[in-house]
Amino acid sequence: MSSTANRTLDIRQLYDLLRAHFGHQNWWPADTPFETAIGAILTQNTAWSNVEKAIANLKQANVLDCSSMLKLPTGKLEELIRPSGFFRQKTERLQLFCRHLAKHHGGELENLMTQDTDSARKELLSLRGIGPETADSILLYGGGHASFVVDAYTRRLLDRLGLLPGKGSYEEMRNLFMRLLPPEPELFNEYHALIVSHCKEICRKRKPTCDSCPLMANCPSREAFST
Ligand code: SF4
Known part of the structure; x- marks a missing residue:
């Protein structure tokens, strides 16, 4: 240097x-906080253009909400998000995320986000497959938290x-x-x-x-x- x-x-x-x-x-236009969170998980290790295809598939199938996604058979969810790559691993992560939301927050990401930033971040980071970059993306873009x-x-x-x-x-x-x-x-x-x-x-x-x-x-x- x-x-x-x-x-x-x-x-x-x-x-x-x-x-x-x-x-x-x-940046990061999404219709709902849930869509933002799903995008943040799907974008791990892939280009955003691939995520857009997967999100479009989920929208077309009308399953871009927590309860609809949980009702989907695993194979069907894998098929819909296949364009985002690592689709088996990501299907597992999406299902874990949705199960957590359903069990602790009535299926609504907004309820998780009512906590202070540190508590919401800690909770997201406790979920398998959600690292700091994904957690902060969900907090900032999906929850309006000041988390860089x-x-x-x-x-x-x-x-x-x-x-x-x-x-x-x-x-x-x-x-x-x-x-x-x-x-x-x-x-x-x-x-x-x-x-x-x-x-x-x-x-x-x-x-x-x-x-x-x-x-x-x-x-x-x-x-x-x-x-
Ligand atoms: S910030 Fe990057 S592009 Fe700009 S001068 Fe430094 S190395 Fe070059």
Whole structure:
């Protein structure tokens, strides 16, 4: 890494630069919180375009609610979500999630979300197949909780900007945002969407286009990618 970057960005400045460059992001549109949660589980290890096909199948079969999904034979659910990959494992995870909702929250995700953020997060993380990224996606997008979502894009960007905290664990990265930002779900939603846009369009895994990057003046990695 080079030491010629002008200065290190802080988390708020990073947001401001990305927002000014990419504009408002309208992200993760879903018809219901339950659909959002199902999408968060289905998107594990696959592209969102595959999840969209699976969600479309579930909608077409009219089973995108907890009780309908639980009534579906396992083989039928597997068939409907097959486009999302790992369909057997994901069917099991969906069924576990729905059974939990039915048993403890009357089948309504909204009831789980009436808890404070830490309690709801702890409960989601206790379910097999729901890790921190999935839990935070469900909390933020499905429950309107201020729980920052960290993904591979976030790690890449923080690493390249020299902002990766500690050992770069999920919780360390999440805490960096949680500590330094006001607890506003809309802000967390927008911020994560901006990171995704930036990493898909400019700070790509291979051959990032640093010359067109709004963060170039503050990035210690830019010279490593200059040709
Ligand atoms: S695109 Fe280049 S300059 Fe921009 S953040 Fe990524 S590595 Fe740094």
